[in-house]
Amino acid sequence: MLQSKLFCKTQKEKSADSSSVSHDLLVRAGFVDQLMAGVYTYMPLGFKVLQKVECIIREEMEKAGGQEILMPVLHPKENWEKTGRWDSLDILFKVKGGGEKEYALGPTHEEVVSPLAKKFVLSYKDLPFSVFQIQTKFRDELRAKSGILRTREFLMKDFYSFHSDQSDLDKFYDKMAKVYANIFKRAGIGKQTYQTLASGGSFSKYSDEFQTVTEAGEDIIYVCSKCKIAINREIKEENQFCPKCKNSEFETKKSVEVGNIFKLGTKYSAPFDLKFRDKDGIEKPVLMGCYGIGLGRVLGAVVEISHDEKGIIWPAEIAPFSAHLIQIENTPKVLKTAQKLYTDLQKENIEILYDERQDKTAGEKFADADLMGIPYRIVVSERTLKQDSVELKERSKSSAKLVKIKQLSKILK
RNA sequence: CGGGGUAUGGUGUAAUGGUAGCACGAAUCGUUUGGGACGAUUUAGUCUCAGUUCGAAUCUGAGUACCCCGACCA
16 A cells, blocks of 8 residues: 555644543544544544454354354344333434334344344254354443544444353353453453453343453453453452452452453343254253454554554554555665565565655654554665665564565565 | 533644634645755634624533543443
8 A cells, every 4th residue: 555545644743632542543643533422434544453353353253153144233123122122221222214113223133133043943953053243333322432442333243152051052151252362362452351250231140251451441350360360340249259260369450341251041032932942842942142342442452552652553463554664765766676665565465555755754754654553664765775675673662673675575474 | 311621724722802823734836855854935713503792712691512520331
């Protein structure tokens, strides 16, 4: 991608409304744009990151056996009345069609996936199975805040599993916990993300949240001083000991919930009459689990954790580009070399953002590069070309080194 | 939803009742080119509606929007 063509502008000044580090940096670097409170556009750079997060999640969900589907955003009122959530769920967006008919905008999809499963699950032979989707969700949050960390419209992966008995659900649930840990590790927030025992809401007694520790978070968790498990403040009173190692010493941390997993049991299979026949021909309710991840939150949490005073520092696997190629001085030799490098590296499937702007000074280009946070910065200038080299600098490190042009693609791969 | 705050060019800000100014950005020209370079010329603004006043960015009222604290958060 040529930087002069990139649909975005970086901003030098901190925005007056920025409410968190991630908000400020993502706006200034041109990754997102706010339309209204809690509603954002992902600009090309931000969308690239979002798609990479999506890619990781999709890969892991498929590995876990999930089949991807796409359910509607527009839901019939009846389904939500059936579970009682039309009236009780305060964040539910309700919309009216032309003829006074009412609909819900999907905040989650138990009300759709359960009746869907009922059409296809008849026998124990149809179980277990799981489906997932990655789709925009709508929640009428009374208060949107912290930039993209808490929004009214957001991309979410929701995964639903269906089981014939409790032990199968339990086993699958534990497996998903591990899959989740791996996703957050790949996204670059593994170290700061804790599996956290939390309230089950209206579903079950407990659920597990995945909480990423950051000052911008709105939850308080107690992290076990011995193992990597935490307890959400909302249930701390009833749980004085670590659920894993029974230790009673905890560290208090602020955190943001990037994902969660629930054992739904029969909570939704019951109202939708989702049953199957077992080997003995006896009718039994299907047991369900659901597993969510907020993609925008993951993105925001990464920025909260991985940045410095100059800008974002993207982890390699979700960075919008692998390398940021910058030319300094517009001499014919520099231009020619940089352009060739740009096409050559792309041929090797290395994603390059090429700052080919000739009317910007070196300082401005460096500042933009630091703000955008692409993992590698490649500088081509007369100075480096004297040694048949380019300068290679990792965004996360302070020093740069000269690398022979021929060796560059090997290092980047 | 309760409470608080704010609203001035694209962005960040100044102007406490009397000429809307500065910086960044953007545009043109020239000089520059290893950390947001320099000069010249230009561009663009008082959230909306009503009121007070000779005169309103400034005071009053209503509305709207955004931000913060709290409550809420399958």
